[in-house]
Amino acid sequence: MDTKADVLPFDSKYDSVKKYYGEVVQKTSDLKTNACCNSEKLPGRIGKIMPLINNDIKDKYYGCGSPIPLCLENQKVLDLGCGTGRDCYVMSKLVGRNGFVYGIEMTENQIGIAEKYINKQMEAFGYSRPNVKYIFDYIENIPKHFEKESLDLVTSNCVINLTEDKEVVFNNVYQVLKFGGEMYFSDVYADRRVPSEISSDPVLRGECLGGALYYKDFERIAGKVGFSDPRIVSRRPIEIDNREMQNLVGNVKFYSITYRLWKLKGLEDACEDYGHVAVYDGQIPDSPFKYKLDDGHIFYKNKPERICGNTALMLSETRFRKYFQVSGSFKEHFGVFEDCSNVEQDNASGSGTSSCC
Numbered sequence: 001m002d003t004k005a006d007v008l009p010f011d012s013k014y015d016s017v018k019k020y021y022g023e024v025v026q027k028t029s030d031l032k033t034n035a036c037c038n039s040e041k042l043p044g045r046i047g048k049i050m051p052l053i054n055n056d057i058k059d060k061y062y063g064c065g066s067p068i069p070l071c072l073e074n075q076k077v078l079d080l081g082c083g084t085g086r087d088c089y090v091m092s093k094l095v096g097r098n099g100f101v102y103g104i105e106m107t108e109n110q111i112g113i114a115e116k117y118i119n120k121q122m123e124a125f126g127y128s129r130p131n132v133k134y135i136f137d138y139i140e141n142i143p144k145h146f147e148k149e150s151l152d153l154v155t156s157n158c159v160i161n162l163t164e165d166k167e168v169v170f171n172n173v174y175q176v177l178k179f180g181g182e183m184y185f186s187d188v189y190a191d192r193r194v195p196s197e198i199s200s201d202p203v204l205r206g207e208c209l210g211g212a213l214y215y216k217d218f219e220r221i222a223g224k225v226g227f228s229d230p231r232i233v234s235r236r237p238i239e240i241d242n243r244e245m246q247n248l249v250g251n252v253k254f255y256s257i258t259y260r261l262w263k264l265k266g267l268e269d270a271c272e273d274y275g276h277v278a279v280y281d282g283q284i285p286d287s288p289f290k291y292k293l294d295d296g297h298i299f300y301k302n303k304p305e306r307i308c309g310n311t312a313l314m315l316s317e318t319r320f321r322k323y324f325q326v327s328g329s330f331k332e333h334f335g336v337f338e339d340c341s342n343v344e345q346d347n348a349s350g351s352g353t354s355s356c357c
């Protein structure tokens with residue numbers, strides 16, 4: 001492993017979480033809720049890679065979503081709280097020989113498994129040298145390992161809820177991303193601020209519920225560090241089958257949400273209309289007929305769509321620029337972008353929430 005996790009100040013704070021993932025739960029089915037246990041059907045391109053991944057890695061998968069976006073070839077990616085490395089290995093295959101994936105993780109038992117299989121996984125993917133590296137450390141220490149503006153993408157699967165200071169985490173991510181890069185991640189969010197009897201319960205915390213942010217507070221933190229206009233990709237309610245836990249949780253509702261946050265100059269906190277139009281060329285690998293940017297935006301091949309200024313930036317200043325013809329400028333403002341609904345909703349996401357307007 002690359003670095004020993006710093007002893008202080010984090011060890012005491014994270015003892016119970018490390019114990020939970022290092023000792024208490026041994027496999028996915030040991031979890032008491034479906035919060036950190038994503039049973040969603042995997043997209044085909046990811047499903048095809050799964051048989052190439054060792055069972056020891058998959059048996060200790062505790063993710064709550066599918067935070068692996070399209071267009072990963074040649075990307076430099078960091079996965080926060082990578083656990084045994086399932087998502088890192090999927091992305092290792094998707095970024096290809098010229099891309100690179102880092103995973104950072106604080107629980108020794110978890111990252112030990114990720115490390116153990118590097119050579120076997122590289123062999124399974126047909127790579128002559130590793131394009132994955134695991135860093136045994138806290139997410140809070142990201143600035144020690146990465147230069148500013150050095151990464152294309154940061155992912156994370158059911159981790160940030162476990163961290164003590166979410167603003168530090170999002171700020172770290174913002175700093176290390178290049179302009180045009182994104183954070184694409186799944187995590188647990190609550191419909192209100194979680195009361196202290198829930199947040200202080202070690203099992204609820206370990207199960208990714210106790211530390212969940214109220215989604216509006218998340219939006220505020222994201223905006224504060226520079227990630228304006230967070231976009232929801234998908235959302236599913238978390239079911240709590242365990243009676244004892246239901247009694248503790250009461251009326252608080254939890255959701256697993258996949259968000260995408262962009263680091264882009266000029267993003268505004270709301271969707272504004274400058275008269276932009278976008279046309280998708282159908283060339284994104286694995287997405288020949290339509291491309292879903294987020295819950296409120298699906299682009300059909302060759303069909304022009306009116307878009308707000310923020311969406312124009314997300315399509316024209318990022319790795320997606322080669323697949324979209326975006327016309328318009330920011331010279332004239334036509335007011336708030338009121339008609340996001342002219343972009344068809346993908347009801348399959350089950351969300352019904354538009355992240356735009």
Ligand SMILES: C[S@@+](CC[C@H](N)C(=O)[O-])C[C@H]1O[C@@H](n2cnc3c(N)ncnc32)[C@H](O)[C@@H]1O
Nearest residue numbers: 061062063081082083105106107138139157162
């Ligand atoms: C719910 S598990 C998810 C693991 C992995 N992402 C997956 O999908 O299987 C959360 C992981 O985050 C790690 N973690 C939590 N807080 C962390 C921190 N501050 N720094 C590094 N790792 C952390 C835990 O050790 C645990 O392995």
